[in-house]
Amino acid sequence: MEEIYQYTDKLDYDNILLYTPKAVQGGGYYAKIKINNDNLYIQTPKIFTKNGINITGKKVYSDLLFEREHLEFINFIQNIEERIRNIILQKGELWFTEKPNIEDIEERWTSSIRSYKTKKFLVRTKIERLLNNLEIQIWDENEKMLTSKDINEKTNIIGIFEVAGLKFSSTSFQLDLQLKQIMKFDDKKLFSKCLIKTNKKKTPTVSNNLEKNENFKIEMTNDDISQDLTNIHQNLNDTGSESEDESECESEDGESEDGESEYGESEEDDNNDEKLKSGKLFENTSIENVNNFTNEKNEKNEKNEENEKNEKNEKIQEKDSIQEKNDKITTNHLEENEKNQHSSILEEVNLEISDNETMKLKKPKDVYSEIYKKALVKAREAKKLAIKAYMDANKIKKQYLLDDIESSDAEDLENFSE
Numbered sequence: 127m128e129e130i131y132q133y134t135d136k137l138d139y140d141n142i143l144l145y146t147p148k149a150v151q152g153g154g155y156y157a158k159i160k161i162n163n164d165n166l167y168i169q170t171p172k173i174f175t176k177n178g179i180n181i182t183g184k185k186v187y188s189d190l191l192f193e194r195e196h197l198e199f200i201n202f203i204q205n206i207e208e209r210i211r212n213i214i215l216q217k218g219e220l221w222f223t224e225k226p227n228i229e230d231i232e233e234r235w236t237s238s239i240r241s242y243k244t245k246k247f248l249v250r251t252k253i254e255r256l257l258n259n260l261e262i263q264i265w266d267e268n269e270k271m272l273t274s275k276d277i278n279e280k281t282n283i284i285g286i287f288e289v290a291g292l293k294f295s296s297t298s299f300q301l302d303l304q305l306k307q308i309m310k311f312d313d314k315k316l317f318s319k320c321l322i323k324t325n326k327k328k329t330p331t332v333s334n335n336l337e338k339n340e341n342f343k344i345e346m347t348n349d350d351i352s353q354d355l356t357n358i359h360q361n362l363n364d365t366g367s368e369s370e371d372e373s374e375c376e377s378e379d380g381e382s383e384d385g386e387s388e389y390g391e392s393e394e395d396d397n398n399d400e401k402l403k404s405g406k407l408f409e410n411t412s413i414e415n416v417n418n419f420t421n422e423k424n425e426k427n428e429k430n431e432e433n434e435k436n437e438k439n440e441k442i443q444e445k446d447s448i449q450e451k452n453d454k455i456t457t458n459h460l461e462e463n464e465k466n467q468h469s470s471i472l473e474e475v476n477l478e479i480s481d482n483e484t485m486k487l488k489k490p491k492d493v494y495s496e497i498y499k500k501a502l503v504k505a506r507e508a509k510k511l512a513i514k515a516y517m518d519a520n521k522i523k524k525q526y527l528l529d530d531i532e533s534s535d536a537e538d539l540e541n542f543s544e
Contacts, residue, residue, distance in 0.1 A: 130167045130286060133202035142166065142206065144213040144292060147221060154295040156302070159210070166289040168203075171196055172311065173285070176248060178278040179260075186253040186260060188277075188305055190285060194245055203239055203249065207301065210292060211235065214299070236300040236525045250527060251287045251305035263307045272310060282311040298524050 131137055147157035159166055173196065176189035192200060211231050218225040242248045254261040264272040277283065286307040293300050522528070 128164045128167065130169050132169050133171070133199040137202075137205075139205055139209040142209050142213075144210060144217075147292070147294070150293075154293060156291050156293055158291045159289050159301075166206075167286055167306070168289065170285045170287070171199055172282055174282060175277065175279060176242070178281065179253065179262075179274040181274075184255070186255050188251050188253060188285075190249045190251060190287075191242070191279075192247040192249065196247070200239055200247055204237075206289060207235075207237065210301065211299075214292075231299065234294075234298050236298050238301045238303055240526055249303065251285070251303045253305050262305055264310065265308070266310045267312065276310060277308060282313065284309045284311070 141161050143160045143163075145158040145160065147155040150156045170190060173193075174191045176191050179186065179188045211228070214221075214231055215226070215228055238249055240248050240250075260274060262274070264274065264277065266272055285305055287303050287305045289301060290304045291302045293302050
């Protein structure tokens with residue numbers, strides 16, 4: 127069973143065979159190409175065509191358009207062409223009167239791949255024609271039969287073509303690629319309807335979360351402070367009651383000094399209670415923190431001022447050094463200008479010509495003969511360039527299958543060859 131190869135398959139190129147060529151009408155030759163004695167069919171990736179299927183007189187063809195992303199497929203075709211060239215080189219003694227070398231083959235080789243708009247490639251495939259029917263099958267994705275009119279430059283396709291044989295003459299070699307089947311892919315418009323989805327539930331924003339967290343923290347700190355104040359106040363009251371009980375017990379037999387001390391302690395406790403109630407107990411600690419903060423800030427400001435002064439001094443020193451360099455450069459330029467002015471002063475010079483020296487003029491014939499020789503050399507170079515340009519134009523015409531072009535330029539090219 128014949129196999130259809132893709133560029134991703136590991137193809138053994140040594141199995142490609144080139145049969146003995148046979149003469150065809152027009153003076154050329156044609157040799158069939160097989161792989162393992164079967165036809166060589168190749169499937170393309172998903173591509174476009176340049177202008178769909180073209181029908182011009184007796185010729186029917188389609189130029190397959192490949193992008194840069196299809197470089198692996200292009201290399202795949204180039205490897206097949208390389209294999210065919212090697213077979214021609216091996217069998218050159220049998221097929222030709224003079225065995226061609228690899229340079230002769232490459233010079234006459236017309237590649238099936240040609241560049242298009244710098245970043246694209248074209249591969250021309252022929253479509254066989256039997257009477258008014260094209261020997262090609264065209265399908266869509268649902269395997270429904272289509273016609274050649276359904277294929278245009280905007281149609282996305284996958285094609286299968288056959289590397290049928292090699293056409294060659296004394297001046298050119300070219301592969302015969304025959305397009306056998308096409309599958310058309312319709313453009314599926316993804317954004318024909320609204321695809322944006324929205325969540326109906328409103329999610330809380332980040333700012334609201336932050337505000338809630340901050341409020342929660344503030345409430346927690348206020349609760350902690352109030353709890354600490356109540357604990358301190360309770361402890362002070364407990365200690366005050368204990369001191370009053372002790373003072374009552376000791377007042378019966380104690381001295382006046384003990385009474386004074388108890389009186390002082392009770393006053394301090396009362397003062398602490400009043401400060402706790404009024405909130406003045408924490409004023410001293412906050413003032414100390416504020417003073418420490420201001421001192422640190424003043425120290426930082428002083429350090430920043432010193433750093434700024436040092437930077438200003440460094441900049442002034444750099445400017446002074448640059449100014450000194452500029453002064454030296456200007457003085458050097460002035461000295462050079464003075465020297466140039468002194469050297470440009472005109473001085474009188476006396477020329478001494480001896481009477482013995484004689485001057486001889488060339489003959490007019492010699493002068494004209496030199497001019498003629500120079501013109502002749504230029505004419506020969508122009509002739510060589512013209513012949514080379516003619517050969518290049520003829521090669522381009524054959525390489526890119528421009529035989530069907532009818533224009534005045536082509537007639538001028540034929541007249542030049544005559």
